[in-house]
Amino acid sequence: MSNKAQEQRDEMLKMVTETRAYQKTIFKKLDKIEEHLSTQNGRLRKVEQQNSAIKAMGSIVTVVFSAVIGWLFKIK
Numbered sequence: 001m002s003n004k005a006q007e008q009r010d011e012m013l014k015m016v017t018e019t020r021a022y023q024k025t026i027f028k029k030l031d032k033i034e035e036h037l038s039t040q041n042g043r044l045r046k047v048e049q050q051n052s053a054i055k056a057m058g059s060i061v062t063v064v065f066s067a068v069i070g071w072l073f074k075i076k
């Protein structure tokens with residue numbers, strides 16, 4: 001091989017090595033982001049369940065009050 005070809009090969013090897021190092025860093029950061037997103041999704045799910053429970057209780061209270069008021073007006 002000529003000297004110039006060897007220099008190009010060495011340069012390409014250096015670039016590939018740097019690219020792999022960047023990829024590893026990116027994958028590590030992506031893993032951290034996915035872990036954080038999973039945690040947030042869990043918290044959001046819990047809040048949505050609590051919100052649904054509050055809406056259900058509000059609906060039940062509304063129906064009960066409506067029935068009591070309707071019953072009172074029917075009596076008179």
